[in-house]
Amino acid sequence: MELTFLGATGTVTGSKYLLKTDTKHILVDCGLFQGLKQLRLKNWSKLPINPAKIDAVVLTHAHIDHSGYLPLLVKNGFSGKVYCSEGTADLCKIMLPDSAHLQEEEAEYANRRGFSKHHPALPLYTKEDAENALALLTPVSFEQDVDLGGGLTLRLSPSGHILGSAFVRIHSQKTSILFSGDIGRTNDILMKPPVRIKQADYLLIESTYGNRLHQNDDPKAKLATIINRTVKRKGVVVIPVFAVGRAQELLYYIHLLKTSGAIAEDIPVYLNSPMAVDATEIFNLYHGEHRLNAEQCRALFRTAHMVNSIEQSKALNELKGPMIILSASGMASGGRVVHHLKAFAPKSNNTILFVGFQAAGTRGAAMLDGAESIKIHGEYIPVRASVELISNLSAHADYAEILDWLSGFEAPPKKTFIVHGEPVAADSMRRHIQEKLHWQVEVPEYLETVRLD
Numbered sequence: 001m002e003l004t005f006l007g008a009t010g011t012v013t014g015s016k017y018l019l020k021t022d023t024k025h026i027l028v029d030c031g032l033f034q035g036l037k038q039l040r041l042k043n044w045s046k047l048p049i050n051p052a053k054i055d056a057v058v059l060t061h062a063h064i065d066h067s068g069y070l071p072l073l074v075k076n077g078f079s080g081k082v083y084c085s086e087g088t089a090d091l092c093k094i095m096l097p098d099s100a101h102l103q104e105e106e107a108e109y110a111n112r113r114g115f116s117k118h119h120p121a122l123p124l125y126t127k128e129d130a131e132n133a134l135a136l137l138t139p140v141s142f143e144q145d146v147d148l149g150g151g152l153t154l155r156l157s158p159s160g161h162i163l164g165s166a167f168v169r170i171h172s173q174k175t176s177i178l179f180s181g182d183i184g185r186t187n188d189i190l191m192k193p194p195v196r197i198k199q200a201d202y203l204l205i206e207s208t209y210g211n212r213l214h215q216n217d218d219p220k221a222k223l224a225t226i227i228n229r230t231v232k233r234k235g236v237v238v239i240p241v242f243a244v245g246r247a248q249e250l251l252y253y254i255h256l257l258k259t260s261g262a263i264a265e266d267i268p269v270y271l272n273s274p275m276a277v278d279a280t281e282i283f284n285l286y287h288g289e290h291r292l293n294a295e296q297c298r299a300l301f302r303t304a305h306m307v308n309s310i311e312q313s314k315a316l317n318e319l320k321g322p323m324i325i326l327s328a329s330g331m332a333s334g335g336r337v338v339h340h341l342k343a344f345a346p347k348s349n350n351t352i353l354f355v356g357f358q359a360a361g362t363r364g365a366a367m368l369d370g371a372e373s374i375k376i377h378g379e380y381i382p383v384r385a386s387v388e389l390i391s392n393l394s395a396h397a398d399y400a401e402i403l404d405w406l407s408g409f410e411a412p413p414k415k416t417f418i419v420h421g422e423p424v425a426a427d428s429m430r431r432h433i434q435e436k437l438h439w440q441v442e443v444p445e446y447l448e449t450v451r452l453d
């Protein structure tokens with residue numbers, strides 16, 4: 001076997017790994033690059049492999065940095081099966097058309113305002129491309145062997161990151177490889193912990209938090225403090241969230257805070273992301289994967305006013321605080337939350353609260369860095385609101401949690417590849433594994449190819 005790293009090297013986005021045998025080409029994950037401009041431009045340059053020659057795709061989970069390139073792959077000639085868990089398939093059905101919609105909207109906006117260098121600006125892909133990709137989804141159950149042909153077998157195991165997220169194991173008679181995808185937390189309030197894996201000859205491990213530990217303090221208490229402080233100022237708490245995963249977790253925390261009296265019961269909460277609303281409904285269908293029962297799911301859903309139409313979304317910007325708005329995207333790189341930032345970031349009584357990893361180059365990273373203004377739709381918007389972060393709400397394991405998960409292996413893999421981390425984080429994860437476990441570890445480079453014997 002041969003493995004080529006086509007993304008998520010030196011960055012947390014663009015996950016794509018090509019596994020090649022004499023007869024089969026399997027692409028594991030098919031993600032979009034996000035964040036820094038030079039990364040985003042990679043989405044537009046020709047893929048170094050011919051999509052028509054790929055036999056199958058396997059997805060670890062539905063987040064766009066792992067699935068969002070699929071419509072383009074299909075547009076450019078891929079026509080095989082896309083294996084994924086049932087939860088991932090259901091989530092992709094809302095996420096890929098939404099991603100296409102954002103691409104189309106961005107192109108349309110650029111054309112209307114004339115700030116693109118390209119005339120006309122075209123979307124990376126369209127809703128029709130996304131629909132064509134969805135037709136190839138082939139959901140498979142967890143912990144079932146799936147024959148990929150050419151002597152290769154696939155098995156998915158729950159990784160506890162979001163609904164449907166999986167460790168992807170592919171093995172032949174001679175060797176096996178495990179792709180971690182994104183690894184969840186041991187004690188997540190919503191998701192069950194990642195399954196322990198005992199064996200793999202080769203391992204790809206994510207390193208988003210390879211150089212960081214999540215604080216041990218209770219995120220609920222910090223959330224209450226931030227909300228109460230802002231409410232006192234009659235301000236608005238804007239929370240950029242990933243529509244899938246963090247939105248549901250935040251709603252559940254807010255529900256707990258309201259019922260315990262830690263925050264006032266009558267503070268209006270809005271979930272302004274049709275995709276998050278849909279994802280919350282899908283959450284109800286997969287009780288096996290998360291910790292909430294049907295009643296808790298209903299309570300979570302009732303916590304917020306669900307905002308669907310554009311008119312309702314715009315009307316929120318005219319409302320006075322106190323109120324809480326949850327809106328996507330989680331790194332404020334696009335979506336409806338950007339319009340809320342335009343409306344609420346300039347006022348000092350408001351709070352912008354980040355609850356997940358902010359990749360380099362995103363507005364989220366800039367604001368956490370103390371940027372006095374951010375650029376939105378070609379316009380500089382002053383940031384006078386408080387900017388806060390609760391990192392403990394992240395859906396990614398930190399390095400200690402990853403080391404603990406790795407300790408479940410009965411024998412060291414022949415080689416472990418560190419991916420899905422910014423350079424400092426990936427290198428730090430490498431050192432932690434070498435020092436603690438004495439494994440053979442490597443941080444691969446973009447387009448590097450390695451042989452797996």
Ligand SMILES: [Zn+2]
Pocket residue numbers: 061063161182
């Ligand atoms: Zn993810």
